[in-house]
């Protein structure tokens with residue numbers, strides 16, 4: 001671990017799946033010592049999540065790790081929904097206002113490897129074969145018991161604990177939290193297959209029918225992931241039918257198949273015992289290539305040839321979540337806190353984004369730079385988002401597989417009409433890509449009305465800017481907001497006029513002398529300069545060592561990249577961006593300094609009121 005900037009027990013992160021890895025990355029970047037343990041001796045070889053959403057890619061970009069993902073992943077630029085042999089809806093990702101207008105398909109095992117390698121470059125190694133077996137939370141701290149693969153038992157007193165230990169979380173069980181929700185009655189089939197088909201391999205296709213849902217996701221190189229739901233009786237029927245024909249074959253040795261179910265290989269809660277056991281019986285055999293062929297022939301009305309099976313499994317779906325993500329010194333993140341249908345490819349993405357949300361807050365509190373209540377905003381901000389994801393993925397799954405009734409009507413008659421309506425398509429696109437995630441109602445959000453631009457609480461979008469001045473005098477000329485923002489710091493973006501421009505604003509009417517002569521203009525710009533200098537000094541005092549200030553102006557670009565189109569036209573204006581890439585405050589430098597300082601002092605720093613605030617109160 002790179003040197004900690006202070007003396008503290010490490011944060012114990014349980015689980016080195018995507019969530020635990022992202023949490024460790026976020027803390028390590030802020031020089032917080034962590035221990036990241038995983039009970040598995042080896043990383044999981046199989047892929048579960050394959051879809052990485054645009055917002056996750058944007059965050060990877062800010063962590064300077066996106067390139068290897070882009071090099072290895074396969075891009076899908078559109079999604080098609082078919083019903084009864086007809087395409088009823090299409091969603092193009094192209095119009096998304098991001099550098100990543102697609103869904104990137106990449107094996108989860110590769111995603112985990114890339115995150116692990118990056119973490120290693122930050123000085124953190126995953127401790128494998130180490131299981132959290134128990135922990136105790138007293139008034140003053142924590143005591144955790146770890147079982148090492150060599151039989152050694154270790155106890156340690158971490159300062160904080162993050163349970164990123166997946167759907168069957170030991171941490172959640174030990175906290176005694178319920179995992180409320182439901183288990184879907186269907187068994188789902190998953191198969192990674194080589195197939196020959198004549199449709200574009202940069203689109204994903206979903207097929208709804210009375211019999212159930214089937215989806216084919218392109219993973220590149222002619223490999224597709226097939227996911228389909230199967231009622232338990234269908235699985236049994238197909239198997240007995242094939243067995244009668246002597247065709248019930250287990251996958252060949254060149255391929256792997258498994259009945260291990262990542263989401264319910266054991267009961268999730270005591271009350272689910274019966275469901276889980278029943279489901280496990282139905283899923284005793286992994287799907288074979290022959291079964292996949294049968295299924296495709298029945299549900300996907302398009303010629304294709306399935307040539308080989310790479311990996312297959314049956315799995316069951318749960319739609320469940322905890323009621324609280326924080327219990328004093330313990331946090332739950334990722335599947336430990338919520339599991340849901342993979343419809344929409346949200347699970348891994350939300351886990352990673354949760355970890356980034358928590359990481360910077362914990363780092364500030366641990367360094368003594370922010371009040372502990374900042375940590376409560378982790379639950380306040382993320383829980384409503386997870387609840388929405390649960391609702392939507394459950395709804396989509398139910399609708400896609402409805403055999404009759406209003407949901408079938410909605411799918412077959414209403415959806416095609418709605419899908420032609422531009423604003424609805426836009427909303428669906430930004431939602432699926434997770435670009436619409438926002439914390440506008442969070443207590444961490446301070447909003448002031450400006451002439452355009454994203455509101456406080458929303459993601460800080462990328463834009464092309466001309467840098468007038470930066471930290472330590474860095475002014476790289478033309479750059480991008482994403483390149484300037486460093487997730488170990490807050491970024492304060494001051495949007496100023498380009499040299500020579502002087503616009504009137506209510507706070508700074510252009511003095512009459514300006515239009516008459518250079519002196520007036522010089523006086524106006526000197527007064528603005530003094531105001532900006534005061535503004536920057538005050539914010540730097542409120543967030544000592546934690547904020548990087550960039551003075552930026554327009555640098556051209558089209559309507560998707562220009563600063564004016566992306567961040568609005570008010571000048572001078574400020575945007576304060578949190579380390580996790582969301583805007584926590586915005587306003588006018590002339591009138592909103594006091595409010596901003598109070599906000600920082602309430603949430604992001606621990607000092608008394610600064611002189612600046614006191615003087616202005």
Ligand SMILES: Cc1cc2nc3c(=O)[nH]c(=O)nc-3n(C[C@H](O)[C@H](O)[C@H](O)COP(=O)(O)OP(=O)(O)OC[C@H]3O[C@@H](n4cnc5c(N)ncnc54)[C@H](O)[C@@H]3O)c2cc1C
Nearest residue numbers: 015017018019039049050051132166334335346347348349
């Ligand atoms: C078929 C399928 C398809 C999916 N597709 C997508 C998709 O396309 N996009 C998407 O975003 N999501 C998808 N998901 C969901 C996604 O796989 C999960 O949301 C994601 O893996 C959750 O990551 P996690 O780190 O929270 O938990 P996990 O990946 O489950 O990792 C938990 C880790 O904790 C370790 N652990 C458990 N208990 C302990 C303990 N006591 N001590 C130490 N270590 C422990 C485990 O060994 C494991 O490595 C899919 C899921 C399934 C089943």
